[in-house]
Amino acid sequence: MQLIEKVREFIKNHLVSLESYVNLNDEDKIFELGFVDSLFALQLVNFVEGEFKISVDNEDLDLENFSSINAIVAFIEKKRKN
Amino acid sequence: MDSQQQKIVDEARIFAEKEIRPYAREFDERGVLPRELMDKMAEKRYLSANFPEKYGGLGLDPVYYGFFTEEIGKACCSVRALITVHSSLVGETLLRWGTGKQKDKWLPFMVAGKKIGAFALSEPDVGSNAKSVQTAYEKSGNSYIISGQKKWISFGDIADFFIVIASNKSRVSAFLVERGWEGVESKPIKGMLASRASHIAVLNFDKVIVPDENCLGKEGSGFSYIVNTALDHGRYSIAWAGVAVAQEALEAMVTYARKRSQFGKKIYNFQLIQGMIGDAVTKTHAARSLCLRAGEMRKEGDPDATIETSMAKYFASKVAMEVAADAVQVHGANGCCNGYPVERLYREAKVLEVIEGTSQIQQEIIARFGLRRYTKKEYPERVRHSSKGHG
Numbered sequence: 001m002q003l004i005e006k007v008r009e010f011i012k013n014h015l016v017s018l019e020s021y022v023n024l025n026d027e028d029k030i031f032e033l034g035f036v037d038s039l040f041a042l043q044l045v046n047f048v049e050g051e052f053k054i055s056v057d058n059e060d061l062d063l064e065n066f067s068s069i070n071a072i073v074a075f076i077e078k079k080r081k082n
Numbered sequence: 083m084d085s086q087q088q089k090i091v092d093e094a095r096i097f098a099e100k101e102i103r104p105y106a107r108e109f110d111e112r113g114v115l116p117r118e119l120m121d122k123m124a125e126k127r128y129l130s131a132n133f134p135e136k137y138g139g140l141g142l143d144p145v146y147y148g149f150f151t152e153e154i155g156k157a158c159c160s161v162r163a164l165i166t167v168h169s170s171l172v173g174e175t176l177l178r179w180g181t182g183k184q185k186d187k188w189l190p191f192m193v194a195g196k197k198i199g200a201f202a203l204s205e206p207d208v209g210s211n212a213k214s215v216q217t218a219y220e221k222s223g224n225s226y227i228i229s230g231q232k233k234w235i236s237f238g239d240i241a242d243f244f245i246v247i248a249s250n251k252s253r254v255s256a257f258l259v260e261r262g263w264e265g266v267e268s269k270p271i272k273g274m275l276a277s278r279a280s281h282i283a284v285l286n287f288d289k290v291i292v293p294d295e296n297c298l299g300k301e302g303s304g305f306s307y308i309v310n311t312a313l314d315h316g317r318y319s320i321a322w323a324g325v326a327v328a329q330e331a332l333e334a335m336v337t338y339a340r341k342r343s344q345f346g347k348k349i350y351n352f353q354l355i356q357g358m359i360g361d362a363v364t365k366t367h368a369a370r371s372l373c374l375r376a377g378e379m380r381k382e383g384d385p386d387a388t389i390e391t392s393m394a395k396y397f398a399s400k401v402a403m404e405v406a407a408d409a410v411q412v413h414g415a416n417g418c419c420n421g422y423p424v425e426r427l428y429r430e431a432k433v434l435e436v437i438e439g440t441s442q443i444q445q446e447i448i449a450r451f452g453l454r455r456y457t458k459k460e461y462p463e464r465v466r467h468s469s470k471g472h473g
Contacts, residue, residue: 010385018453031306038213039388039447041306042314047385058181061300061307 124195155326172199238283324398
């Protein structure tokens, strides 16, 4: 499974909405638009660290880094390069 | 089993038996934890049992830190509360999200017990809805200015510094605030049901100037990361606190049932007493198993560890309440008097169902997890028909 698919699946498994069809795009702001709740923020960090073997540090706590599926993927790729 | 970590837990048990348990009632009655005890604990590195060794801590992993918390919690809830607040809520949050400079500044003092930390989130009108804190901050040059009031802050009356959660419109941020700064005041809260030696206080912040470098985490990340991290660690600690109270109450119940005679025989012979003991043993073991599972998941960095921790906290605090209530019942009138520790355990157990997220908040979190995780997959109709034929 590709990086973006793993991220997409993790987020889809944690959506606030329990309706069977939710239209979530890779650019959508997942926190701002209420797709996930604030409790999810920490789970997302744990997932990103565990799944992709990177470390999320103090300086990475920019909300923009975790704002959308694409932003998360870009963040992971940037951390991996470093 | 890790023999080095087990040795630390075994030594903590002996320390608790000698230095804490004999004085637990006195701490509760006087409403004070003596400074000398904190110094002794710091000397043993018990105020930093969960901190990595590179910062001077004992380096216990989450599972052994749980065992350690149980040993301290069995002896005295208020001393355990110090561990919960100082080591878990404040310590773990600083370890996780502090800058290198913040860690280097605060952690050595925390290990040495020279600086006690407290976590200032709750307010007079803000409890479960923690995101809506009214304590306000605003930017001013190279500083922030904080004003507002916090309430029910454990160790708030003696802590040397606080992690203060404040808001600016919809942005929530966390700040490291020192007691000695101008505009910081604390006032003890008396008349508590339990945690009477936890120095619970009201904190007032009147235009307190906080330098930029004391912002913990990025500005605006205060709720999503700082509060969530702190409460997650707090819940893990409270889960083990529940096991501690349940185990202590169970031991008191069994010991009393084997000594006390009525109707010409020891009361443990009565089946209704045995019913309570059987339930208490089973529930306590079940609570410990859930805590262990959460501990293992935390050790592995499993993303579901936060949910498992919520379950452990919810269940263990409930078990603590039930077992402590039955322990009082077995003791009869003696259990209703502070001459026996079960009276205190009963009061302490109730608090565990309230702090670090009430049981009802945990139920909602767990239910949302269950609603997502345990939906049965729907198979096409033809699959159901074909499987019937093989019945």
